Amino acid sequence: MNSQNRCVFCDTKNLEIILKNHLCYAVFDKYPVNRGHILIVPYRHFASFFDANREEVLAIHDLINDARVFLDREFSPAAYNIGVNVGEVAGQTIMHMHIHLIPRYEGDIRNPRGGVRGVIPSRRIYPF
Secondary structure (H helix, E strand, O other), X not given: OOHHHOOOOOOHXXXXXXXXXXXXXXXXXXXXXXXXXXXXXXXXXXXXXXXXXXXXXXXXXHHHHHHHHHHHHHHOOOEEEEEOOOOXXXXXXXXXXXXXXXXXXXXXXXXXXXXXHHHOHHHOOOOO
16 A cells, blocks of 8 residues: 555554454444444454454454453443445445444434344335
């Protein structure tokens, strides 16, 4: 990458890392969906979750669990959504793989039914 296209997740010196392990780190989302919204980011630069190797997937899994414990202690959410955007058509805007851990709170939306199905709003609520 040239200096005009620096990856915001590769240059960690300006990030406030809240948790980390040997292959990935966690930061608060700069534009949070909810209070406590965390991003889990591998140190190695790659765009797609499907490009993560087995060791990275396990490290990401471990850090998601560590982040949940942290969020339970600091924010006491009622539930969570975990999501990853893979590709521009899916909404990915930073082409360095990252996973969203979004705390959910009672009443944060009127009807949470359908959860992650809300990526296509007209299909979030299903008939059964």
